[in-house]
Amino acid sequence: MEKKKANIDRNNGVIKLRGVEKSFADYDVLRGIDLDLYQGENLVVLGRSGTGKSVLIKLISGLLSPDAGTIEVLGNEVTTITERELEELRIRIGFSFQNSALYDSMTVRKNLEFPLVRNRKNITRAEIDKNVQEVLEAVGLSQTINQMPAELSGGQRKRIGIARTLILNPEIMLYDEPTAGLDPITCIEINELINEVQERYNTSSIIITHDLTCAKMTGDRIAMLLDGQFQRVGAFEEVFATTDPRVTPFYDYNFIQ
Numbered sequence: 001m002e003k004k005k006a007n008i009d010r011n012n013g014v015i016k017l018r019g020v021e022k023s024f025a026d027y028d029v030l031r032g033i034d035l036d037l038y039q040g041e042n043l044v045v046l047g048r049s050g051t052g053k054s055v056l057i058k059l060i061s062g063l064l065s066p067d068a069g070t071i072e073v074l075g076n077e078v079t080t081i082t083e084r085e086l087e088e089l090r091i092r093i094g095f096s097f098q099n100s101a102l103y104d105s106m107t108v109r110k111n112l113e114f115p116l117v118r119n120r121k122n123i124t125r126a127e128i129d130k131n132v133q134e135v136l137e138a139v140g141l142s143q144t145i146n147q148m149p150a151e152l153s154g155g156q157r158k159r160i161g162i163a164r165t166l167i168l169n170p171e172i173m174l175y176d177e178p179t180a181g182l183d184p185i186t187c188i189e190i191n192e193l194i195n196e197v198q199e200r201y202n203t204s205s206i207i208i209t210h211d212l213t214c215a216k217m218t219g220d221r222i223a224m225l226l227d228g229q230f231q232r233v234g235a236f237e238e239v240f241a242t243t244d245p246r247v248t249p250f251y252d253y254n255f256i257q
């Protein structure tokens with residue numbers, strides 16, 4: 001289950017956060033975080049519930065503004081660009097959210113066509129069909145094209161959700177708890193898919209998870225949020241080579257129980 005070495009360009013940062021702070025009322029969630037995501041890298045973000053992982057994703061996608069610091073995404077300073085530029089930037093990012101529900105009343109094909117028709121104004125019917133077939137093949141579910149979401153398993157729905165983001169050829173993928181609620185075998189399949197996406201589409205990804213098997217299988221680097229900062233960043237083994245009582249329970253819970 002070791003992660004295969006990826007083709008990462010460490011001279012090319014696709015996301016760069018510096019000194020980012022974010023508070024709500026009197027709760028300082030992020031207390032000056034620095035983070036780099038490099039081209040081609042899978043970066044796993046770990047942290048307890050409520051440590052600000054979702055806030056981090058919202059800051060990166062411009063849905064929230066930081067109180068301080070800079071957030072550069074694909075060469076754009078998210079804190080200062082216009083709403084229109086932000087919309088264009090978001091098209092270059094694939095969001096795979098836990099509840100990124102498919103449209104229940106639409107077939108798999110229609111679900112996949114939806115982002116294309118909305119975002120690629122002059123696309124032809126033939127191009128749409130080709131793109132749909134390509135992403136379905138990439139997630140290994142070509143046979144489901146005419147099925148309704150209700151007919152799919154949880155793992156298959158997750159795959160179609162990922163296919164729906166891939167159809168716009170994102171440069172960055174943001175996965176929020178990709179394995180939550182799935183059985184262990186399906187979890188492993190989703191982890192493998194995340195790695196296949198990295199390889200095939202040359203994406204750079206942030207993967208938010210509590211699942212250390214997911215972290216180990218998909219992460220080229222792990223960044224652990226502790227008390228509002230990334231205090232442990234590195235390879236899986238490095239991050240957990242500690243007796244820090246804020247860190248060891250994660251490992252023990254996942255691997256020893």
Ligand SMILES: Nc1ncnc2c1ncn2[C@@H]1O[C@H](COP(=O)(O)OP(=O)(O)OP(=O)(O)O)[C@@H](O)[C@H]1O
Nearest residue numbers: 024025027029047048049050051052053054055056
């Ligand atoms: N819009 C908001 N207004 C007020 N407080 C917020 C808002 N968004 C997040 N918070 C608070 O910020 C903290 C971090 O929330 P966040 O959702 O980022 O946690 P998380 O690390 O993603 O947790 P989980 O693993 O449970 O999803 C929480 O205490 C939450 O209540």
